[in-house]
Each structure stands twice: as structure tokens, then as C-alpha cells.
Amino acid sequence: MADFERDSGWLSGSVVDAEDARLATGVLTSAAADPGNPIAARTGIRPGPGSPGNVEATSTPSRNVTVRPFQGVIQGTRTTAAGAYLITLAQQKTLDVLTAAPADSSNPRIALVVAQQTDRQYGDESDGMLVRVVAGKAAVTPVAPTVTGDHLPLAAITVRANAGSITKDDIKDLRVSTVAAGGVLPLQVHESLPADGYSGQRLYDLETGLDLVRADTTWRPAVTGAVQxxxxxxxxxxxxxxxxxxxxxxxxxxxxxxxxxxxxxxxxxxxxxxxxxxxxxxxxxxxxxxxxxxxxxxxxxxxxxxxxxxxxxxxxxxxxxxxxxxxxxxxxxxxxxxxxxxxxxxxxxxxxxxxxxxxx
Incomplete structure (x- = not known):
């Protein structure tokens, strides 16, 4: 069998490796809008009650933020057939934003909160998913830090000059959603309408309240003749x-x-x-x-x-x-x-x- 014809999951009498398993479970997830990789899954958080994955300031502003529990998908990027990692943060997590990287005395900086997936198969030092803070560099006009490897962005935090705490207004939500194959995708207000997709794909635009379906190369009302x-x-x-x-x-x-x-x-x-x-x-x-x-x-x-x-x-x-x-x-x-x-x-x-x- 050629390398590009992967072992099915789960196949009796065959050796199903981790990539095969991820590819098998990825069949059940929403496809990525990537015509260059039709077997890729969409990276995102599974929608649910309680604002899964939301990054929040503490009730009394402090050096910390909290991340709500969530489940989601991170599409592997190290090879074309890396497959989709199914990730879970099982309980609320507290992250210290300022102790390891204090605020600059003169300029602001941007820190990212990400869910980072590591895998020793691709040369990482460990295996697992870690929700962490990536500190950016201070500048008059700061930019978000570059995150390498497989990850899911959750939020961007503006660390003001001389800041001793993080407030609600400092946090910008970067979460995107993903759903099971064929599910209606909630498109977040900060996302653009996907330039690519597949015929019959459904999404609900949270910013405009539009229920849309992909028809050939365009997005149309999900209900023919729908009136607003x-x-x-x-x-x-x-x-x-x-x-x-x-x-x-x-x-x-x-x-x-x-x-x-x-x-x-x-x-x-x-x-x-x-x-x-x-x-x-x-x-x-x-x-x-x-x-x-x-x-x-x-x-x-x-x-x-x-x-x-x-x-x-x-x-x-x-x-x-x-x-x-x-x-x-x-x-x-x-x-x-x-x-x-x-x-x-x-x-x-x-x-x-x-x-x-x-x-x-």
C-alpha cells in the first residue's frame, strides 16, 4: 500500500499509528476552507453553553486571566497527513500574564493566549496540549508575537505600559468555532466570510444574523428566497x-x-x-x-x-x-x-x- 493510502481506523490485523488515528477521527469534523488540503479539518472550539475557551480578567483585576474549559480541534500542520488533534481543557485554568514578562515602562505589548499542541513525532520535546501565554515585544505600535507549531489562538491581551493588572478591556477574543461534519458553523464577529468552502456548507454569521449556504463558489441565503x-x-x-x-x-x-x-x-x-x-x-x-x-x-x-x-x-x-x-x-x-x-x-x-x- 502506498504511503498516501493510509490505514483505515480501526482495522483489525493492521498497524494503525497516531497519524492514522487522527485522520480517521478527522473524517467526523468540519473540513477546513483549504482547497490545497481537502483532508484538513477546521481548527476551532466546539460550540457549547458557558462560552467555552473564553479568556477573562479576574473579577478584581490582577496579574492573572482565566480560561474557561473547552474541547476543540487543532489541525496538524507538520505534514499534509498530520491529521486533527482532538483537545480538551477539562477545568478552568488561571494564567499569570505579568510575572514572567512584566509590563514595559514606556510602551505597550501584545501577549497571546493559545492552546499549543506538541508531538515528539515531529521533533517537539514533549507530547500534549498546553494552554499558555506567549509574551510579545513592547513597541510604540506593538504586534502580536509569532507562534510556531500547531496551536489554536484564544485571545490577544494588550499589556499597557506600566500595567500591574489585566482588565476586561485589555482582552480581545480570537476564538473561532468548529463543528462536526455537516454542522452549522457559527462564524464569529471578528472572522471574515470564508473565501473557500464546499457546496452545501452551512454557516451562521453572528455579526449580521445571516444563515448562509455555500453554492458553488458563492454564499447564498440558506433558505431559497429568504427575506430580511x-x-x-x-x-x-x-x-x-x-x-x-x-x-x-x-x-x-x-x-x-x-x-x-x-x-x-x-x-x-x-x-x-x-x-x-x-x-x-x-x-x-x-x-x-x-x-x-x-x-x-x-x-x-x-x-x-x-x-x-x-x-x-x-x-x-x-x-x-x-x-x-x-x-x-x-x-x-x-x-x-x-x-x-x-x-x-x-x-x-x-x-x-x-x-x-x-x-x-
């Missing part, structure tokens, strides 16, 4: 403390985050306005941040001076493109006098709603 909804307002909007007069008034905003596929947007803006006169004309516009209109409606105050206006329009949003929409009211038709104020922040009076339909 945004609005009626971003945090802090709508505004109701001002009014349009000599200048217009922007009173609402909704952000449509980017998606890896194009979408047709149905944009509906609604407002209830109090105007100073019955015969004044007002323009109600939904527009981009640069002022480009997406939809326009015109209204008059009417006998009571209170009017509800709805402005609706469509816009094609290309893939990988975010969009910020605003609602705006201004004098129209050459009017030079009068004021209009937004009646209420309640969504049934004032709202900007966007329905996003995936398109081919």
Missing part, C-alpha cells in the same frame, strides 16, 4: 426634537448591513407631521447619506395641520455593500415659509422599514 427585515429605526432614532423650516430636517435612520449576495430593497418611510399651515407643500424623502433620493412623497398640512405621509421605493443593493437610509422632510414646490415637525417617535406614526429580497 430592517427598521423601523436605528438605535437613537427617530428624532422628534426638531422641525423643518428654512432648512430640512433628517429625523430617522435605518442601516442595512452588507450581505454576500445582491438584494432588492423595498423601502417604506412613514411619518405623521404637524405643519404650520394647511396650504403648505412638504416633501417627504427617503434618501442615502449623500442626499440621493430613494423614494419621495409630497403632502400638505390640510385643515388640521396634521398629515400622515408614506414614501415607498425600490433599490437594488449589490453584494457586500452596506447601506444607510435616512428620512428627511423639507419645504417643497418653491415654499419659503412654514414649519413641519415630526409628530411622534412611536413606530405606528413614524418608521422606516426595509424589506430585502435576495435576487439572482
Amino acid at each position: 427585515f430592517f427598521g423601523p429605526a436605528d438605535t437613537g432614532w427617530p428624532l422628534t426634537s426638531g422641525s423643518a423650516g428654512a432648512t430640512g430636517y433628517t429625523f430617522n435612520q435605518v442601516t442595512v448591513p452588507a450581505a454576500p449576495y445582491p438584494r432588492m430593497l423595498l423601502v417604506t418611510g412613514q411619518l405623521t407631521a404637524q405643519t404650520s399651515g394647511a396650504n403648505e407643500r412638504w416633501d417627504h424623502v427617503v434618501r442615502l447619506q449623500d442626499g440621493t433620493p430613494v423614494s419621495l412623497a409630497c403632502f400638505h398640512g390640510g385643515p388640521t395641520g396634521i398629515t400622515t405621509s408614506v414614501a415607498q421605493g425600490h433599490r437594488l443593493l449589490p453584494a457586500a455593500t452596506p447601506l444607510v437610509l435616512t428620512q428627511y422632510v423639507a419645504r417643497g414646490g418653491g415654499m419659503t415659509t412654514g414649519t413641519a415637525s415630526v409628530f411622534s417617535p412611536a413606530a405606528h406614526y413614524t418608521g422606516l422599514r426595509v424589506t430585502a429580497f435576495p435576487v439572482p
Whole structure:
């Protein structure tokens, strides 16, 4: 049998070495997005309750951080057929960040917390997995230290100049997840959408809330024809403390985050306005941040001076493109006098709603 045709696990009467065993168990794990090595597994932490593998400052900031228990996968990198190591931190571990490598007096540095896998088969001094701190070098603009060998990054810690303790704000989460073959992969907020994958691969983007599936070379909604909804307002909007007069008034905003596929947007803006006169004309516009209109409606105050206006329009949003929409009211038709104020922040009076339909 050629070296590249490995012994199956577990095969009676055959010699199954450690590489064979790791390759056999790696069959059950999610594939790495690496077209150059189709037998590689994805390195990461197995998702679960209790934030597995999270690196945290102590409740009273000290020189230490703690690492929550976790299980995970570290893909071997020393040979193409190194296989996947299945690792476990069985209980919470405390790590001293500053005793062995104190803070610099002038400049910050970056330390990494990693799960390091060693293997004497590849020339290491020991066998095992160790969760440890790798100290970086202080600099005006510090960079993370280089970690060699097989490892799983857990966190980056900024060690401030003269720091005597590590706080929550010093810790940046670097964890990534992995799942069993065919499982839905939680994509962490600091990760980019994988450039490569396999047809039918599923993932859930924690940053955008998108459920995606790999189709040929692109990512598409996991449910064909899936529709998204945004609005009626971003945090802090709508505004109701001002009014349009000599200048217009922007009173609402909704952000449509980017998606890896194009979408047709149905944009509906609604407002209830109090105007100073019955015969004044007002323009109600939904527009981009640069002022480009997406939809326009015109209204008059009417006998009571209170009017509800709805402005609706469509816009094609290309893939990988975010969009910020605003609602705006201004004098129209050459009017030079009068004021209009937004009646209420309640969504049934004032709202900007966007329905996003995936398109081919």
C-alpha cells in the first residue's frame, strides 16, 4: 500500500499509528476552507453553553486571566497527513500574564493566549496540549508575537505600559468555532466570510444574523428566497426634537448591513407631521447619506395641520455593500415659509422599514 493510502481506523490485523488515528477521527469534523488540503479539518472550539475557551480578567483585576474549559480541534500542520488533534481543557485554568514578562515602562505589548499542541513525532520535546501565554515585544505600535507549531489562538491581551493588572478591556477574543461534519458553523464577529468552502456548507454569521449556504463558489441565503427585515429605526432614532423650516430636517435612520449576495430593497418611510399651515407643500424623502433620493412623497398640512405621509421605493443593493437610509422632510414646490415637525417617535406614526429580497 502506498504511503498516501493510509490505514483505515480501526482495522483489525493492521498497524494503525497516531497519524492514522487522527485522520480517521478527522473524517467526523468540519473540513477546513483549504482547497490545497481537502483532508484538513477546521481548527476551532466546539460550540457549547458557558462560552467555552473564553479568556477573562479576574473579577478584581490582577496579574492573572482565566480560561474557561473547552474541547476543540487543532489541525496538524507538520505534514499534509498530520491529521486533527482532538483537545480538551477539562477545568478552568488561571494564567499569570505579568510575572514572567512584566509590563514595559514606556510602551505597550501584545501577549497571546493559545492552546499549543506538541508531538515528539515531529521533533517537539514533549507530547500534549498546553494552554499558555506567549509574551510579545513592547513597541510604540506593538504586534502580536509569532507562534510556531500547531496551536489554536484564544485571545490577544494588550499589556499597557506600566500595567500591574489585566482588565476586561485589555482582552480581545480570537476564538473561532468548529463543528462536526455537516454542522452549522457559527462564524464569529471578528472572522471574515470564508473565501473557500464546499457546496452545501452551512454557516451562521453572528455579526449580521445571516444563515448562509455555500453554492458553488458563492454564499447564498440558506433558505431559497429568504427575506430580511430592517427598521423601523436605528438605535437613537427617530428624532422628534426638531422641525423643518428654512432648512430640512433628517429625523430617522435605518442601516442595512452588507450581505454576500445582491438584494432588492423595498423601502417604506412613514411619518405623521404637524405643519404650520394647511396650504403648505412638504416633501417627504427617503434618501442615502449623500442626499440621493430613494423614494419621495409630497403632502400638505390640510385643515388640521396634521398629515400622515408614506414614501415607498425600490433599490437594488449589490453584494457586500452596506447601506444607510435616512428620512428627511423639507419645504417643497418653491415654499419659503412654514414649519413641519415630526409628530411622534412611536413606530405606528413614524418608521422606516426595509424589506430585502435576495435576487439572482
